[in-house]
Amino acid sequence: MLVRMHTATNSSPPADRGPGVSFPPPLLFVGGLGIGVLLDLVLPLPAVIPDARWVVIVGFALVAIGLGLMLAGIVTFKRRRTAVYPNRPASLVVDTGIYAYTRNPMYSGLTIAYLGGVFLTGVLWVLILLPVVLTLLITQVIRREERHLLERFPEAYTAYCARVGRWF
Helix, strand or coil, X not given: CCCCCCCCCCXXXXXXXXXCCCCCCHHHHHHHHHHHHHHHHHCCCCCCCCCCHXXXXXXXXXXXXXXXXXXXXXXXXHHCCCCXXXXXXXXXXXXXXXXXXXXXXXXXXXXXXXHHHHHHHCCHHHHHHHHHHXXXXXXXXXXXXXXXXXXXXXXXXXXXXXXXXXXX
């Protein structure tokens, strides 16, 4: 009796999974805000932001500006038909629109909106956690995205980085 063995041979290269970020980056900001508020319930710190009407106005203005920047980045990516989520490969280096001024308008926008959240909550813990949020963003998201773009588009991405800063 002849038994035929079939072995799977995959001669095609592995699928490009993009930067390999397995979570939505806005969760870092939501998490920082939420943890800060919870810490304030357990271990309150003195208020450093006055309870005034102008503080609320500044807070909402920062949230609006931040979300506007984020939206501008998303719209630009959609128009250029490239991946918005960092769990998918990029189809090109986007250097037009808001991306002509910053390589990370979505993350810059989230950071500005988070600062608006500091004003709106008045919770010092939220501000204290911002460096942690940004460190995680840079190490777990941005560096992976940059590595992906550099591997996929070495000349175009290197030239883009020389022209445009990471933030502003």
